[in-house]
Amino acid sequence: MTRRLKRELIRLCIAAILFVAAFFLPLTGVWRLLGFLPAYFTAGYDVWWKAIRNILHGQVFDESFLMVVASGGAFLLGDGPEAAAVMLFYQLGEFFQRYAVGRSRRSIAALMEIRPDTANLETENGIETVDPSEVPVGSVIVIRSGDRVPLDGVVLSGHSDLDTSALTGESVPRPVQEDDEIISGCINGGGLLRVRVTRPFAESTVSRLLEMVEQASEKKARTEQFITRFARVYTPCVVGAAVLLALIPSLLVGNTTQWIHRALTFLVISCPCALVISVPLGFFGGIGGASKQGILIKGGNYIEALSRADTVVFDKTGTLTEGIFAVAAVHGTDDLLALAASAESGSTHPISRSLLAACPDPVKPDEVEEMAGRGVRAVIGGRVIYAGNETLMREIGVESRPCHRTGTIVHLAEDGRYLGHIVISDSVKPDAENAIAALKALGIRKTVMLTGDRDAVGKEVAGKLGIDEVYTELLPADKVNRVEQLLGQKPKGASLLFVGDGINDAPVLARADVGIAMGGMGSDAAIEAADVTLMNDRPSSVATAVRLARRTMRIVKQNIWFSLIAKAAVLLLGAFGIASMWAAVFADVGVAVIAICNSMRALSFFGTHL
Amino acid sequence: MVKVFKLEELDCANCARKMEDAIKKIPGVEDAQVQFLTQKLTLTAPEEQFPALLKQVDRACRKIEPDCRVLYK
Numbered sequence: 001m002t003r004r005l006k007r008e009l010i011r012l013c014i015a016a017i018l019f020v021a022a023f024f025l026p027l028t029g030v031w032r033l034l035g036f037l038p039a040y041f042t043a044g045y046d047v048w049w050k051a052i053r054n055i056l057h058g059q060v061f062d063e064s065f066l067m068v069v070a071s072g073g074a075f076l077l078g079d080g081p082e083a084a085a086v087m088l089f090y091q092l093g094e095f096f097q098r099y100a101v102g103r104s105r106r107s108i109a110a111l112m113e114i115r116p117d118t119a120n121l122e123t124e125n126g127i128e129t130v131d132p133s134e135v136p137v138g139s140v141i142v143i144r145s146g147d148r149v150p151l152d153g154v155v156l157s158g159h160s161d162l163d164t165s166a167l168t169g170e171s172v173p174r175p176v177q178e179d180d181e182i183i184s185g186c187i188n189g190g191g192l193l194r195v196r197v198t199r200p201f202a203e204s205t206v207s208r209l210l211e212m213v214e215q216a217s218e219k220k221a222r223t224e225q226f227i228t229r230f231a232r233v234y235t236p237c238v239v240g241a242a243v244l245l246a247l248i249p250s251l252l253v254g255n256t257t258q259w260i261h262r263a264l265t266f267l268v269i270s271c272p273c274a275l276v277i278s279v280p281l282g283f284f285g286g287i288g289g290a291s292k293q294g295i296l297i298k299g300g301n302y303i304e305a306l307s308r309a310d311t312v313v314f315d316k317t318g319t320l321t322e323g324i325f326a327v328a329a330v331h332g333t334d335d336l337l338a339l340a341a342s343a344e345s346g347s348t349h350p351i352s353r354s355l356l357a358a359c360p361d362p363v364k365p366d367e368v369e370e371m372a373g374r375g376v377r378a379v380i381g382g383r384v385i386y387a388g389n390e391t392l393m394r395e396i397g398v399e400s401r402p403c404h405r406t407g408t409i410v411h412l413a414e415d416g417r418y419l420g421h422i423v424i425s426d427s428v429k430p431d432a433e434n435a436i437a438a439l440k441a442l443g444i445r446k447t448v449m450l451t452g453d454r455d456a457v458g459k460e461v462a463g464k465l466g467i468d469e470v471y472t473e474l475l476p477a478d479k480v481n482r483v484e485q486l487l488g489q490k491p492k493g494a495s496l497l498f499v500g501d502g503i504n505d506a507p508v509l510a511r512a513d514v515g516i517a518m519g520g521m522g523s524d525a526a527i528e529a530a531d532v533t534l535m536n537d538r539p540s541s542v543a544t545a546v547r548l549a550r551r552t553m554r555i556v557k558q559n560i561w562f563s564l565i566a567k568a569a570v571l572l573l574g575a576f577g578i579a580s581m582w583a584a585v586f587a588d589v590g591v592a593v594i595a596i597c598n599s600m601r602a603l604s605f606f607g608t609h610l
Numbered sequence: 611m612v613k614v615f616k617l618e619e620l621d622c623a624n625c626a627r628k629m630e631d632a633i634k635k636i637p638g639v640e641d642a643q644v645q646f647l648t649q650k651l652t653l654t655a656p657e658e659q660f661p662a663l664l665k666q667v668d669r670a671c672r673k674i675e676p677d678c679r680v681l682y683k
Binding site for chain 2: 228
């Protein structure tokens, strides 16, 4: 609690004591009325002060002014206790409102506390602790165990495990060693690292992320825009209604005092505060809660669109699959993989690299002959081995056996004898299947996969994952056309999400209602182009994002309806003299406090990774 | 050109909304966003007009919330 809030609380306590005192003092008539004045002014002198200043500025529909009219009017009508109590409770409500907003602001800010304060710079005079923004690109920093990585860079020496959870929501630490890139915002969980800085602080991952989340609240959802428009007309309407309520019935049936009294009740609820505050707070909370899961949402409008997801379109490579070739199957003799790896050991082709990854220490071949576009002929330990595609096998007169698996197939032969083959393919991400199942469970109507890959490969992946529609052998431009076609097929008001890896699918990301990119660790292009970035690269986060968006929308809608109904009810009951000014104070500030507390639930989303 | 300012003592959400409306009406201002939650003002205007505009922005804010101050970062 800030000092200012504390002072206010003390003042309100004194006002409450004065109020109780006035209540029990044996005064009558005008004296009793005046007895409540100390309590009234202790609680509300600042409201009066603000009202006077605002009137001088020409602000008529100001809430302080309306509050002064309402409570002052009650005094003039001879209702001292009510006037003082209304002012007291109004101020108490405002106090709680301020307190709750301050709390929410801080808990959202706490989420963002990934900004590093210092960097340990290596200089000629040893290690100096400096501000990260002062570290030039190319210099060397030292990151100790438990420190937050202050700047993006490349590891020069040392190895460690990085805790990336603040950025990705991922709890499994990421191992790093020499030559690995590391990004700011992670925590060094292991040994000492020496890092060469590759980007200035302002452009580092952590600065960019924070900037993005802060700017997210500027992109307003339609619901929020509606509330803003509503707020603009609400106060004048309620004040107008109050004037009419004071005038018309008194002229028709008389009893002016009673009608004025009821009209004053209207003025107390003339501020649309609960709505104006809780709706953006709900969205802000949703965005904050998502960032805790490694899901960066760039605006409230995307929360709205995510919540109405109907079609989810995935890119294949790098999104549903790892985007890295790996040995998927070995069909043949036991030494097949070792032979293939050593035959291909001199090449840097992705296929060769994946063979070497599966068999890291191959025998060095005595002799290698590259056969362009077909494969290699290698002499390994005196054996003549041919490794390559079907064409190569035909050329050397060996009949190759076809494989039922899809992917790139490397056949091996020795002395005109077929040895077997190795299947190399891009492996599907471990949670891809669950990701699709989870989306189905959420009621997503259609899942689609687009790929530039061969038909057989695309169909196999889609079939395995349970994707509804698959379009293969697409050029980048075809992907845009397909997405446009799918946009035309979805029901009105629903939205289409496109999930890509952010590499060369920027046009599609932009075209979809919500473009979701696999953020990779620190891939700038993807973060920039997309509306939503998944920092942990997991397809299952799409379902998490949709669930979170729906929950946020539910909370926002609850707040809107709750506030509107409470206000409407009190207005109606107030017009008939059933609801008193006390009820009106509750409908004003009480509802706001409840709505703020409800909004904060949006922040605490603990969706599980599937 | 876009600049971000901090708003101090911005106490009420409805006032933030009113300020936004008022600032948008100042001639020369291309866009304005007042964020109650982050207590920030994002102002878009031609660069050469900024110094003059800021005085008007300050006045507009005080008119709505007398204690509110625009801090130039």
